[in-house]
Amino acid sequence: MAFRFRTPASVLLRRAQLTLMLATLVPTVLMLAVGIVMLAVGGGSFNVVAGALTLAFCTTSLTGYILGSIFVSRGASLARVQNDFVSTVSHELRTPLTSIRMFIETLQADRIEDPVERRKCLDLLQQEVGRLEGLVDRVIELSRIETGRRAFEEKPVQLDDVVRDAVAAYEASTLTEPAPVEVQLDESVTVIGDRSALGLALTNLLLNAWKYSDPTDRKISLKVSASDREAEIVVKDNGIGIPWDEQRMIFEQFERGRAAVDSRRSGTGLGLAIVRAVMNAHRGRVELRSRVGQGAEFRLRLKRERTP
Numbered sequence: 001m002a003f004r005f006r007t008p009a010s011v012l013l014r015r016a017q018l019t020l021m022l023a024t025l026v027p028t029v030l031m032l033a034v035g036i037v038m039l040a041v042g043g044g045s046f047n048v049v050a051g052a053l054t055l056a057f058c059t060t061s062l063t064g065y066i067l068g069s070i071f072v073s074r075g076a077s078l079a080r081v082q083n084d085f086v087s088t089v090s091h092e093l094r095t096p097l098t099s100i101r102m103f104i105e106t107l108q109a110d111r112i113e114d115p116v117e118r119r120k121c122l123d124l125l126q127q128e129v130g131r132l133e134g135l136v137d138r139v140i141e142l143s144r145i146e147t148g149r150r151a152f153e154e155k156p157v158q159l160d161d162v163v164r165d166a167v168a169a170y171e172a173s174t175l176t177e178p179a180p181v182e183v184q185l186d187e188s189v190t191v192i193g194d195r196s197a198l199g200l201a202l203t204n205l206l207l208n209a210w211k212y213s214d215p216t217d218r219k220i221s222l223k224v225s226a227s228d229r230e231a232e233i234v235v236k237d238n239g240i241g242i243p244w245d246e247q248r249m250i251f252e253q254f255e256r257g258r259a260a261v262d263s264r265r266s267g268t269g270l271g272l273a274i275v276r277a278v279m280n281a282h283r284g285r286v287e288l289r290s291r292v293g294q295g296a297e298f299r300l301r302l303k304r305e306r307t308p
């Protein structure tokens with residue numbers, strides 16, 4: 001017989017579920033029986049009133065039990081997500097580390113004599129180190145946001161500035177294959193929030209638009225618009241698009257689309273999770289419209305700062 005290790009969190013939650021059941025469900029069922037008997041026996045207004053009150057009390061405590069169970073099981077699934085997160089991060093770190101070790105061993109053993117090949121090997125080593133660095137940075141950023149350790153500023157922010165920051169970061173990261181972003185800013189729009197976090201979210205969207213588009217024909221646009229109450233930033237591309245059955249899950253940590261994985265485009269599956277976390281922190285929303293082969297349109301919606 002095999003033992004399955006149960007994490008301390010899941011043991012505690014199991015106990016909480018059991019306690020909840022014993023403390024509420026058992027007495028409630030007993031009282032329910034008493035209430036029904038009192039009503040069935042009848043024989044005087046006292047019995048009827050007491051029976052009805054007992055039944056009302058039972059209904060309330062059953063509702064409490066159901067709500068309590070929902071909260072406890074939500075807690076359980078959160079603990080599971082945290083465990084999954086740790087194991088996925090460790091797994092994701094393994095891959096570049098294994099390549100780095102392989103390249104170092106090859107160089108140490110002096111197996112490559114040709115200086116050009118040696119250079120190539122060093123370049124690949126640098127690429128893997130960069131990948132590792134990017135992964136660690138994103139994991140740290142996401143976990144700081146999700147654990148509430150990342151304090152977001154709540155200041156008036158001009159979306160022009162956010163766009164300027166994001167386009168500059170995008171251009172710096174795509175120097176090898178530059179593709180212009182067509183920017184359309186109708187008017188000066190102000191929101192309340194954190195300039196650097198909003199810039200990071202927008203940069204992630206722009207870099208995805210670049211990464212998932214055909215290198216020979218990239219069309220990336222960014223549009224800022226606003227109504228009385230809301231501001232919107234739309235990032236649109238003419239890339240590979242996203243099938244509808246993946247459109248929810250790609251916002252989860254470490255989730256990547258099939259096409260992204262099959263085409264061997266590098267990525268960690270954390271970019272959109274960061275976008276969603278930043279938007280949640282700003283009480284905003286991120287929406288996606290896309291069809292396979294017809295590009296993608298990501299829409300960031302934020303509450304607009306009212307000008308007096």
Ligand code: ADP
Binds near residue numbers: 258269
């Ligand atoms: P990564 O790009 O590192 O894989 P993200 O969280 O940024 O991670 O994106 C998750 C997945 O969403 C990607 O793997 C890809 O399948 C899909 N995706 C995101 N943006 C686009 C886009 N503009 N066009 C097509 N697919 C996209």
